[in-house]
Amino acid sequence: MIQITKNTDLLKTTPINEQLIKFGRNEVNLEIAKYVNKCLSGLDIEMSNDQIQILIEDIIDVYKWDSIEDIQICLKNGRQGKYGKTYGKLNMIVFQEWMGKHLDQKANEFEHQYSKHKHHWDSKEDYLKAVKEGIKQQNKEKEITDADKKYVSDYNNFKMKYESGKGEESTEGTIQPDPKLKNN
Secondary structure: OOOOOOOOHHHOOOEHHHHHHHHOHHHHHHHHHHHHHHHHHHHOOOOOHHHHHHHHHHHHHHOOOOEHHHHHHHHHHHHOOOOOOOOOOOOHHHHHHHHHHHHHHHHHHHHHHHHHHOOOOOOHHHHHHHHHHHHHHHHHHHHHHHHHHHHHHHHHHHHHHHHHOOOOOOOOOOOOOOHHHOOO
16 A cells, blocks of 8 residues: 655545545646656656646545545556566556556455454344344343333323322331231
8 A cells, every 4th residue: 555645635544536635636637647647757658747637636536435546556566567567658558557456455355354253153043043143132122121011001091199198197018017927
């Protein structure tokens, strides 16, 4: 991964179409032009300013959902020969081949990171069993919640009856001695 410097906000990994809104087409073009020109210099390829501008416009139009950082990394890796030979030219066809390889590598890295954190099921049956168990647990929690509500309701009813009967002598709820067990 390229070390990104903090010299510009354009390098944030937000999609190019958002960068266009925030900074304008001119600024985005200039930022991408830096990386295209560096790639051309590294590959010792001559292109006219018009050709470079057309390439940049095509890159922005086709890869507007990707970031400027993706473009930068793709051009660097292409310049270093990581995507194959260029045969002395850089055009949209070559760039699309490079970008396809870059995006595949990026997707593989995301998949690798995702697979580290997801739960692996041995089979579809194991997965379905886990889902059913989860549903049972959710239903059980609902039952407990309903029982708790009933308990609270019963307690509140008892409390209201108790409060309304204060001052009256009542033996309800108290233990009375059994008359058969009188001590002589």
